[in-house]
Amino acid sequence: MVRCVGENAVVDFDPEGLTPEERQAFASLADRGVADLQRLLASRSSERVRFVVSGRISISRTSGRTVLLPLFRVRDGRAPYLHEIVHALLPTSNQSAWLSEGLACYLESWVAANVGGYDAHVFTRAGDGEIHAAARRWAHTDAGRAVLPWVGAPGEPPGMSEDRDTVARPFYVLAHSFTKYLVDHLGLEAVLGLARESDPERALLQESGRSVERWRDDWLGAGTADRPGVVP
Numbered sequence: 001m002v003r004c005v006g007e008n009a010v011v012d013f014d015p016e017g018l019t020p021e022e023r024q025a026f027a028s029l030a031d032r033g034v035a036d037l038q039r040l041l042a043s044r045s046s047e048r049v050r051f052v053v054s055g056r057i058s059i060s061r062t063s064g065r066t067v068l069l070p071l072f073r074v075r076d077g078r079a080p081y082l083h084e085i086v087h088a089l090l091p092t093s094n095q096s097a098w099l100s101e102g103l104a105c106y107l108e109s110w111v112a113a114n115v116g117g118y119d120a121h122v123f124t125r126a127g128d129g130e131i132h133a134a135a136r137r138w139a140h141t142d143a144g145r146a147v148l149p150w151v152g153a154p155g156e157p158p159g160m161s162e163d164r165d166t167v168a169r170p171f172y173v174l175a176h177s178f179t180k181y182l183v184d185h186l187g188l189e190a191v192l193g194l195a196r197e198s199d200p201e202r203a204l205l206q207e208s209g210r211s212v213e214r215w216r217d218d219w220l221g222a223g224t225a226d227r228p229g230v231v232p
Contacts, residue, residue, distance in 0.1 A: 006031030102179030135177030
């Protein structure tokens with residue numbers, strides 16, 4: 001492996017597949033991404049986030065503070081490195097995939113649009129400004145309706161790891177939209193607090209005085225100036 005070490009990240013690359021300039025460019029991008037997200041998440045650990053970029057990795061994932069990325073995605077500028085950094089900096093003890101994945105998607109898009117770096121657009125071309133419209137389209141499909149019960153509830157849709165197109169794709173888009181809706185109404189700090197709870201749905205009720213079901217109904221309800229109207 002070829003290692004690049006920065007202030008906030010260390011990146012191990014396969015020795016083949018990228019030029020030295022491409023390796024350094026991504027290492028700098030990852031290092032900045034960690035710093036940007038540490039500020040947003042108020043994460044103060046001095047431990048660097050480790051990235052492994054390899055042709056032997058087929059799907060992006062995070063284990064502890066180690067982010068694994070397929071080499072082809074890094075080479076093509078489509079690696080969800082910001083999404084995975086969120087998982088590395090904000091490990092969750094709950095089983096609510098809608099919040100852990102929705103928050104990682106939201107922060108990836110928001111940081112790319114407002115701070116720096118890029119949005120990998122793994123599941124949708126919609127960025128921070130268009131995610132509600134993308135969710136609206138999915139909510140009117142059979143695949144979207146099939147995963148909606150898990151948006152705002154513990155667990156994850158069956159087959160999410162195996163079926164990335166018809167299960168994971170609509171679920172991630174809808175979870176992103178719902179999470180953004182909560183951030184827009186409650187603030188990022190409050191939603192980060194929910195992610196750190198073992199029962200975020202119950203914590204949402206205690207934080208806001210409204211159940212997750214009521215929040216979800218408003219998000220799904222008829223569109224107004226401040227509602228996405230996912231299902232009109």
